[in-house]
Amino acid sequence: MSGVVTTARRGVRVGPFAAVWRRRPAAVAVVALVALVVLAAVNLGRGDFPIPVSEVVRILLGGGDSADAYIVTELRLPRTLTGIFVGAALGLAGALTQAVVRNPLASPDILGVTDGASLFAVASVVLTGGAGVAGLAVSPIGTPLAALSGGLVAAALVYALAYRKGLDGFRLLLVGIGVSSASVSLTTYLLVSANVLQAGQVLTWLRGSLASRSWENVVPAGLVVVIGLPVAIVLAFRLAALELGDEAARGLGVRVDRARAGVVGVAVVLAAVATACAGPIRFVALVVPQIMLRLSGGSRPPLVGSALGGAVLVVAADLVARTVLGEAVPVGVVTVVVGAPYLLYLLVRRTRRRTV
Amino acid sequence: MTSDATRVRLRADGLQVGYGEELVVGAGSSDGGEPGLDLDVVENTVTAVIGPNGCGKSTLLRAMARLLAPRHGHVLLDGERIDRIPSKQVATVLGVLPQDPVAPEGLVVADLVARGRHPHQRWFRQWSPDDEAVVAEALEWTGTSAFADRPLETLSGGQRQRVWISMALAQGTDVLLLDEPTTFLDLAHQVDVLDLVDRLHRERGRTVVMVLHDLNLAARYADRLVAMREGRIVVSGTPAEVLTESTMREVFGLEAKVVPDAVTGTPLVLPIGRRERRAGDRDVTDS
Numbered sequence: 001m002s003g004v005v006t007t008a009r010r011g012v013r014v015g016p017f018a019a020v021w022r023r024r025p026a027a028v029a030v031v032a033l034v035a036l037v038v039l040a041a042v043n044l045g046r047g048d049f050p051i052p053v054s055e056v057v058r059i060l061l062g063g064g065d066s067a068d069a070y071i072v073t074e075l076r077l078p079r080t081l082t083g084i085f086v087g088a089a090l091g092l093a094g095a096l097t098q099a100v101v102r103n104p105l106a107s108p109d110i111l112g113v114t115d116g117a118s119l120f121a122v123a124s125v126v127l128t129g130g131a132g133v134a135g136l137a138v139s140p141i142g143t144p145l146a147a148l149s150g151g152l153v154a155a156a157l158v159y160a161l162a163y164r165k166g167l168d169g170f171r172l173l174l175v176g177i178g179v180s181s182a183s184v185s186l187t188t189y190l191l192v193s194a195n196v197l198q199a200g201q202v203l204t205w206l207r208g209s210l211a212s213r214s215w216e217n218v219v220p221a222g223l224v225v226v227i228g229l230p231v232a233i234v235l236a237f238r239l240a241a242l243e244l245g246d247e248a249a250r251g252l253g254v255r256v257d258r259a260r261a262g263v264v265g266v267a268v269v270l271a272a273v274a275t276a277c278a279g280p281i282r283f284v285a286l287v288v289p290q291i292m293l294r295l296s297g298g299s300r301p302p303l304v305g306s307a308l309g310g311a312v313l314v315v316a317a318d319l320v321a322r323t324v325l326g327e328a329v330p331v332g333v334v335t336v337v338v339g340a341p342y343l344l345y346l347l348v349r350r351t352r353r354r355t356v
Numbered sequence: 357m358t359s360d361a362t363r364v365r366l367r368a369d370g371l372q373v374g375y376g377e378e379l380v381v382g383a384g385s386s387d388g389g390e391p392g393l394d395l396d397v398v399e400n401t402v403t404a405v406i407g408p409n410g411c412g413k414s415t416l417l418r419a420m421a422r423l424l425a426p427r428h429g430h431v432l433l434d435g436e437r438i439d440r441i442p443s444k445q446v447a448t449v450l451g452v453l454p455q456d457p458v459a460p461e462g463l464v465v466a467d468l469v470a471r472g473r474h475p476h477q478r479w480f481r482q483w484s485p486d487d488e489a490v491v492a493e494a495l496e497w498t499g500t501s502a503f504a505d506r507p508l509e510t511l512s513g514g515q516r517q518r519v520w521i522s523m524a525l526a527q528g529t530d531v532l533l534l535d536e537p538t539t540f541l542d543l544a545h546q547v548d549v550l551d552l553v554d555r556l557h558r559e560r561g562r563t564v565v566m567v568l569h570d571l572n573l574a575a576r577y578a579d580r581l582v583a584m585r586e587g588r589i590v591v592s593g594t595p596a597e598v599l600t601e602s603t604m605r606e607v608f609g610l611e612a613k614v615v616p617d618a619v620t621g622t623p624l625v626l627p628i629g630r631r632e633r634r635a636g637d638r639d640v641t642d643s
Contacts, residue, residue, distance in 0.1 A: 011483040019482045020470075102460060237479035240471055243463070247454035250423050252474040252527070253447030299463035 025296035025305055032292075032308035039315045040084065044076050046322060082213040082277055083318050083331065084311040085221035087284060089228065089274040091310020094285030095292070095301035096232055096267040099239045100260050101169040104346055107286040108155075108271030111176040111264075114282065115183035116154020117147040117275040118206055122187050125202050126194040143205065144220070144276035151272025154179055159264065166246065167260055208281035208332020210318050217277045224273040225307070228266055232303050235263050243300055281332045283339020284310050290346070313338075365531050365563050366397040366420060366450070370429035373412075373419040379427065381412040381419065381587040389588060392429050395420075397531070402557050402564045404578035406571055406598075408608050412587040413567045414455060414535050420565065421452035421533045433531075447475035451529035453520055455536045455567075459508040465519050466504040469494055472526030494526040498552060514545030521552055525560075532556065534566035538573070546570065550577045575599055575622040583607045599623035 012021035041060075045051045051059075051068050058064040059072045094107045108114060124146035162168070162175040187206075191199050204211075238259040241249040246256050271285060288309040289301030296302045317334035325334070370392030372382035384391035393416065397403055405413040418424045420431050422438045431438040438446060451472075459468055472494070473487040495501040498518045503511060508519060517537060524532055537553065538546040554577055556562045568574040574581060575595035582592040585607045591598050600623075604612040610627055617624040 011485065011488065017480045018484060234479045237477075237482060240482075241474045243460045244468075244471060245454070245458055247418070247423050247452070248457050250443070251421060251447065251452035251454065252471065253442075253444035254474070255443055293462075297462065299460040299467070 022298070025298065025302045028292065028295045029302070029305045029308055032305060032312055036084065036308060036312045036315065039312060039319060040080050043080050043083075043315055043319045043322075044072050046319065047071075047076060078215050078218050079210050079213045079318070080315060081218045082221055083210050083314045085218065085225045086210075086274040086278045086281060087288075087310035087312070087314030088225045088307040089221060089270040089310070090281065090284040090314070091288040091292075091306040091308070092225070092228060092232055092303060093267040093270040093274070094287075094310070095289040095303050095306035096236075096239075096263050096270075097285070098289050099236070099300040100242060100263045100267075101172060102243065103169050103173065104290050105286070105343075106169065106173060107289075108151075108267060109282055109286055110173060110180065111268075112154040112158045112179040112183065113151040113268055113271045114275055114280045115180040115187070116157075117151035117272055118280050119183040119187045119190075120150025120153070121147040121205065121276075121279075122190050122202050123150075125205075126190045126198055141216070144217075147276040147279075148272050150183075151275055152268060154183060155264075155268040155272070159261075166257060204330065205279045207330040208279040208335070209330035210278055210314075211327075211330065213278070220273055221277040224270055228270045229303070229307060232263075232266055235259070235266060236303055239263065239300060279330070279332060281314060281335055283335050283343065284313055287339050287342045288313055290342075363399040364396045364432075365399050365434060366565070367432040367435075368393055368395040368416070368420060368429065369432060370394065371416070371419060371426050371431065372428040373415050373424055373426045375415075379587065380415045382426075382429065383587050385586070385588060393587070393589060395582065395589065395592075397563060397565055398580075399563055400557070400561055401579045402553070402566070402577060403580045403582060404566055404568045404574040405582045405584060406568060406574050406607075407584035407590075411584045413584050415587075416584070417452075417533055417535050417565065417567050418454075421450065422446060423452065423454075444475050447527065447529070449529055450531045450533065451524045451527040452533040453524050453535065453537060456539060457520055461509060462507055464505055464507055465500060465511070465522075466491060466495065468508055468519060469500075469522045469526050472523040472528075475527065490526050490528065494522040497525060498522045513540055514542075514548060517541060517545070517549050518552065521549070521556075525556065530561075531563045532565075534564065536567050536569065538568065538570070546573060553577065571599060571625045572617065572622075575624070576617065576620050595622050599625055 010021045011018055041053050041056045044056045045053050049071060051072060055064055055068055056072055059069045090108070097106045097108060097111060098104055121143050124142055158172065158176045158179050161179070162172040164171070191202065194202065238254050241252045241254045242256065242259060249256050274281070289306040292305040292309045293301040296305050313335065314331060317338070318331040321329040321331050321334045370382070371394070372379055372392055374380050382391055382393040395416075405416060407413045415424065419426050422431065422443070425439065433441065433446060433450060470487065470491045473490065476487070492501070495504055498521055500515065500518050500522055503515065503519070508516060511519065521537070534553065537549050541549060550573055553564055553566065557564050578595065580592065581595050581598040583590045583598050583603055590607050591603055599614055601612055601614050604610045604614070604625060611633065612628055613626045614623050615626060616622070
């Protein structure tokens with residue numbers, strides 16, 4: 001362009017696709033990807049039988065000792081991959097909800113998905129277990145399915161209760177907190193009424209754990225991320241207009257309610273599947289998009305960046321849990337320790353800004 | 357060309373709009389007024405809607421911009437029902453600047469103005485050299501190029517409003533609806549923004565409808581005034597036809613003296629409050 005191009009914006013074109021090229025988010029995403037690969041390699045090497053990182057890399061590239069290869073690919077890879085996909089799904093779900101509700105506090109945790117999923121999962125164990133099913137209380141398929149439906153039901157309930165001729169972000173948060181609290185108290189009631197064996201198993205699940213994940217856990221989480229990310233990127237086109245408020249977005253030709261329902265729907269499915277695969281891992285969806293937003297700049301959390309950041313956080317939390325706190329500590333405990341102070345910080349910062 | 361000059365771009369036909377139970381625009385009146393509001397917006401004119409607070413002028417504008425669905429009646433854009441045209445297509449012909457729009461924190465000026473190109477884009481084509489040229493030109497035209505890379509929240513109210521108008525300009529629509537574009541601005545910036553609107557009309561041939569509070573500025577910048585009260589149009593026409601002492605009484609319940617504006621010759625409304633009336637009475641008794 002020889003005209004008056006006043007901005008530093010440049011376009012990038014790949015075939016029929018064209019978008020504005022932004023260097024900072026791209027750089028942040030690359031750094032996150034590198035960090036993820038390194039963390040994953042270190043995590044795969046850790047365990048009762050330590051394997052050096054160089055050996056892990058060799059195995060992943062198709063070489064290495066066959067006994068080590070078995071340990072890495074069959075025993076440890078599902079755990080790390082589940083962590084990566086669950087983290088990515090949560091990060092992405094958080095980025096979508098925060099952008100569409102225009103509030104950094106909005107996340108699937110607060111919109112009822114996580115607690116709804118927990119309630120249904122616990123109910124499936126306690127209520128069927130109470131009928132006298134012997135053996136393992138937490139079933140590898142039944143529990144995730146119950147969690148998935150619980151997350152979807154809770155989100156649908158929140159949406160229906162908060163909808164009144166349109167969706168107001170603040171009302172959505174309040175209703176979400178209400179539904180979450182109700183789910184938590186029902187969950188507690190079920191736990192109290194369960195027998196000790198069941199309660200113990202359920203509690204481990206409730207803390208969000210990557211322990212003894214198998215390929216059965218990897219596949220659904222992987223699928224939902226692989227499908228969810230492109231769908232989110234397509235839907236996110238309308239987020240650019242939605243961000244300016246309902247009226248301005250309508251003025252730009254966006255059908256606001258439909259666009260918003262689509263984005264929230266994708267986020268809910270991502271979060272519900274993630275919870276079904278690894279139990280409730282809290283605060284990832286809340287914290288990661290905001291951190292990535294601050295690193296990347298711009299007006300709303302980056303989608304790819306948040307997915308990568310979520311994966312980094314969950315794998316790092318898993319590594320920390322196993323290295324520092326011992327093998328038995330579930331990853332969800334670490335994310336809560338990181339996330340709770342951050343939530344307080346966000347609340348204080350927002351309150352201050354409103355009063356000044 | 358005469359037929360073109362009087363072409364109706366936007367029409368309200370028996371419009372009734374409300375929130376909840378209450379009808380804000382187009383209710384019938386107790387003195388036998390027919391329900392439903394009619395309004396024609398002619399090509400290449402500037403129309404200002406005036407009236408007291410709560411008279412439904414913003415509601416009317418929002419219904420005309422298809423932001424609110426009317427209870428009865430229709431809005432016609434170029435003769436076609438606006439609710440039957442795909443919203444995205446409408447957005448290439450009709451632009452709207454809501455009252456007091458809010459940009460998200462961290463959004464830089466160039467990115468906001470680029471959002472005006474949204475109706476012309478698809479998810480896989482979110483940028484084109486054409487878009488970039490239009491955005492750069494819109495920034496240049498409103499004198500906001502210098503802020504292109506600054507977050508919107510670092511600008512003053514007047515600068516911000518210029519940026520929003522740049523966005524509307526980048527949208528490239530023939531018809532532009534502005535809901536109180538001068539609220540919260542000091543007098544100098546009000547004039548500044550309205551000068552910009554005037555240039556949009558004169559240099560770009562845009563058809564503009566705006567809600568304005570300041571009657572004297574409305575008289576200066578609009579070809580046509582529409583005075584509303586209680587959801588109904590009381591009178592409409594040229595500023596000289598509308599801004600009369602009797603209309604002031606009827607529409608605003610205000611005693612006023614209307615004199616020619618010393619600068620432009622358009623009507624200038626000088627309100628007569630209770631204080632002045634008392635002073636006038638005293639003058640009479642004194643003499």
